Amino acid sequence: MADDNKIGVYLCTDCGIGEMLNVDELEAVAKKEFKVPVCKKHPFLCSREGVQIIKDDINNGEVNKIVIAACSPRVNTDVFNFDPLKYVTERVNLREQVVWVKSSTEKTNEGSQMMAADYMRMGITRIGKSSIPEPKYTDVNRTLLVVGGGVTGLTAALEASKAGYKSVLVEKARELGGQAKKMYKVFPTAPPFAELEKPTILAKIEEARNDGNISIHTDTTIASIEGGPGMYKVTINKQGTTESFEAGAIVLATGWRPYNPDNLAHLGYGKFRNVITNLQMEELVTKGNGKVLRPSDGKPAKNVVFIQCAGQRDEKHVPYCSSVCCNVSLKQAKYVRDSDPDAGAFVIYKDMRTLGLYENFYKTSQDDEGVFLTKGEVLGLEEGPGGNIYVEINNHLLGRTMKINADMVVLATGMVSGMVPEDRGVNNLTPEYIGNFVKRETSDGEIVELEPLSLALNLKYRQGPEMPHLKWGFPDSHFICFPYETKRTGIYAAGAVRHPMDAVQSVGDATGAALKAIQCIELTAQGRAVHPRTWDRTYPEIRVESCTQCRRCTVECPFGAYDEEKDGTPLLYPSRCRRCGVCMGACPQRVISFKDxxxxxxxxxxxxxxxxxxxxxxxxxxxxxxxxxxxxxxxxxxxxxxxxxxxxxxxxxxxxxxxxxxxxxxxxxxxxxxxxxxxxxxxxxxxxxxxxxxxxxxxxxxxxxxxxxxxxxxxxxxxxxxxxxxxxxxxxxxxxxxxxxxxxxxxxxx
CATH class of the missing domain: 3.40.50 (Rossmann fold)
Structure with missing residues (x-):
């Protein structure tokens, strides 16, 4: 056996393995069938004594490939952790998937013995075909690019600074603060969650401007982003002047915008003067210094109707729930009551959704005699003399129709991801990418390319210049297990750009995304994958001489790890790769492989x-x-x-x-x-x-x-x-x- 293939097999006999299985026969599989020079058994392999046996063989130069035939590879990972840059380790699962799954109908252990023997053969064969990984150590750039200067982007930059990392914050508007700056007051953040609070966004802006680790660019867009984690090249554009710099990871915090109310004519918007959106209500109250005054004539609004789910949970408009609108209407109902103790607020809802501790805020509104909450359906609106609005509803709680004479109507329009172009709705987005696919004639024939409508990142990626999305324009990767990840390794979405959330939630989201971005930089520097195989130091290796330029790998890679040379040959960006092996399965020529x-x-x-x-x-x-x-x-x-x-x-x-x-x-x-x-x-x-x-x-x-x-x-x-x-x-x-x-x-x- 070659010196670079010194396999050692170590059998554990504890946890019922030695009682059910004939370990001597398993030892014979290793020694006789595979001629493995080192094969040892121990009654308690994960003990200090058992592990030391393996380490002694390693230190004596007898073994550089270790087969652990014991428990699942998902346990004792710290115990059987031998230097992965010097040694290859393979785990054979005899405990969980052989001994512990013995069927009660099996009269003998013959079937289990055959299973164990096959798993031994599979493990030894697998390690024989494995080789030690060669990690690509990189002198990475440790600066974060934060796209968006609202509460999420500012928080991400500030939290990164606390961890000792520099950030470049890019905001396309002339001022920082985003939508949060338009809020008159914000939801309660402390017990008993009853009273509204003053916004803290101005203090956050000031803190960021005074932080030496944060470089801020307003009135600026991103012209292009090239490269991958640890080595992004970013070019920004400010009023025609471009500037380039390097970044290690990106936090996408482009926030949200309200659903276009021009589509809500059936609810009176654009038709009646005193029908406004919830965001316009914030601006109106801020302008009135707390007073709720009608937009048509500036008179105090004594009766205000709030219509929930205005265009939301509606397949024709916004199919999803924006989750914060109920709280917003309750907050604005309190504006009405604080503005005039004799004024009344009517909230017409499909379902009242106040998540978590906001339930206490909801109960406070229920206890207010001037706030009327009813489950119902709006049947129509009419404008009366003097600009009043008559709102006819089907009151589901009372089981009858009724009309409300309102001075003003506020529509709870939904939140749309900041990645969705303003001239597009969430229901007419190109699958996966935000933009139009167009056909173009080339020397290779007719090809289909993406013609983006609006760019936030301008990625120079083979798979498209903008962030892919799974649904409705919200970029993510795996909502349950990896909430901040996107389909582009090294780019982490946070705040309302990835799903509807309020400012308090966005602060926590931004902190998480910033930490994930930092983790990405540090793992990339070590040549490791970022998730979920964070231990993995292997990379796809392409036998280019046998490649037929079919482009299957570049198209099917879920994370855009491949670009292409001019002739179609795949060009790998290793730090974008998550080591899933999808490209290996896609390749018809079988020219893509990993060390293990x-x-x-x-x-x-x-x-x-x-x-x-x-x-x-x-x-x-x-x-x-x-x-x-x-x-x-x-x-x-x-x-x-x-x-x-x-x-x-x-x-x-x-x-x-x-x-x-x-x-x-x-x-x-x-x-x-x-x-x-x-x-x-x-x-x-x-x-x-x-x-x-x-x-x-x-x-x-x-x-x-x-x-x-x-x-x-x-x-x-x-x-x-x-x-x-x-x-x-x-x-x-x-x-x-x-x-x-x-x-x-x-x-x-x-």
Missing amino acids: YSVDMISSVLKSIEVPDSGTFILCFVCENDAYPALDMLGLNRVGLNTNFRFIPLRCLGGLNLVWIADALSQGVDGILLLGCKFGDDYQCHYIKGSQMANERLGKVQETLSRLMLESERVEQVQLAINEWEKLPGIIEEFSKKVEAIGENPYKGF
């Missing part, structure tokens, strides 16, 4: 499995982010599993290469089950749409199966969330019965 993850590696792993000559035998390719932990949870709960299955973890199901399907079936495997994250509206994929892309690729499996003269039902994909682990036994049994009904693979035994 490749098409050849998984193909070799498949060939190492001993497929029985008879009986149904099924392979499962499982996502390491949801499906694999779900399997572990079966073990933790001692739920039995069919032993005719073998589970092969993938970084992402989107990295599935179709050659693995052909390899497995031609080897005699009877069926293949793909377990991946949920996609669509309930997406949970850590890599945006990896599971969805795997599903799309399955359409091509039919061609492979037809060539092998096999049934298409032998391959199936199932969407599985991590919290649906209890469904796994049923999923596995159902698929097993389906394959049994089809019959054994005719290639079995060849």
Whole structure:
């Protein structure tokens, strides 16, 4: 065995492994089948004594590739942590996914023993095909670019400064403060959450201007952003004068704008003089120094009607709830009451939504005898003499229609992400990108390009110049697990640009985004991925001489890690890569690989499995982010599993290469089950749409199966969330019965 391939296998016999399995037979797999020179067993491998055995072999130069056959790779990561820049470690999961999932109907341990032996073969094969990563250490720039000078952007810059990092803040308006500067008062932030408070935005602006770590550019736009995390080149434009600088990460804080009220003529806007929006109400009260005066004649407004969800939760306008509008109307109802104790405020709502501790604020409004809250539907508005507005509603609480004579009507218009162009609604955005796709003739024929309508970042990326979005213009990556991430590594969205929120929430959001941006810079400097594989120091390696310039990798990469040379050859920006392997699965020529993850590696792993000559035998390719932990949870709960299955973890199901399907079936495997994250509206994929892309690729499996003269039902994909682990036994049994009904693979035994 070559000196650079010194494999050591270490078997743990604790946690029931030694009681159920014949460890000597597993040791024989390593020594006799793979000729592994070092193979040792220990009753308590994760103990100080057990780990020291491994360290002694490392220090003696006997081992540089370590196979730990014990518990799940998701536990004891700190214990079995050997210098990843010198040694490769592979974990073989004998505990959670073999010993702890023994079926109560299994009379002997034969099935479990076969599982364990195969997992040993797979682990040793995998590590034999792995090599030590070569991290790309970078002298990164540690300055943050903050785009947007509202409460979110200012907070992000200030919090970064407290952590010792410099920021360049770019605001397109002439003044800092954004929408927060227009507020007369803000929601209560302290118990008992009953009284409104004065805005603090002016103090925040002053603090930022006096902070030596923050450079501020107002009346400025971004002309272009090139490069990637740690090495962005940013060019800004101020009244025709350009300036360039470098940045390490970006906080996107372009805020929000109100939904265009010109679309709300049916609610009287633009038609009646005393129908205004909630944002106009703030400006009106600020101008009146707390007095609520009608815009038509300046007279005090004695009766004010607030119409909730004005254009919101409506597929024709804004399909979503903006979450803060109910609080805003309650706040403005208090303006009315504070302006005149004899005045009344009527709030007509679909549903009253006051999240968290704001429920106390809502109760305060309920206790105010001058604030009338009713669930109802607006049937129509008419203008009466003197500018009064007659609002007819269907009062759902009273079960009858009624008319309210109002001096003024305030529409609770929704919040639209600052990334949405002003001339576009949230329902007519190009899928994924904000802009128009146009066809253009080139020497290569007709191609489709993005013609953006409005640019905030002006990214020089192959996949488009603006931030992709999942829905309605809100940029994000994985709302549940990575709230600040976007589809562009190193760019973190915060505040109302990523989903509707108030100023208090935006402050917390900005702090989180700034910390994630700092983390990105520091991980990039170490050559590590930023999320979710933060330990990973590998990068895609492209065998360029075999590349056919098909552009599949550049198109399918969820994070824009690839640009292109003029001839179409992929150009990798390593610091943008999140190591998901989607490009590896997309490449038809199989020229993309990682030091410890490749098409050849998984193909070799498949060939190492001993497929029985008879009986149904099924392979499962499982996502390491949801499906694999779900399997572990079966073990933790001692739920039995069919032993005719073998589970092969993938970084992402989107990295599935179709050659693995052909390899497995031609080897005699009877069926293949793909377990991946949920996609669509309930997406949970850590890599945006990896599971969805795997599903799309399955359409091509039919061609492979037809060539092998096999049934298409032998391959199936199932969407599985991590919290649906209890469904796994049923999923596995159902698929097993389906394959049994089809019959054994005719290639079995060849």
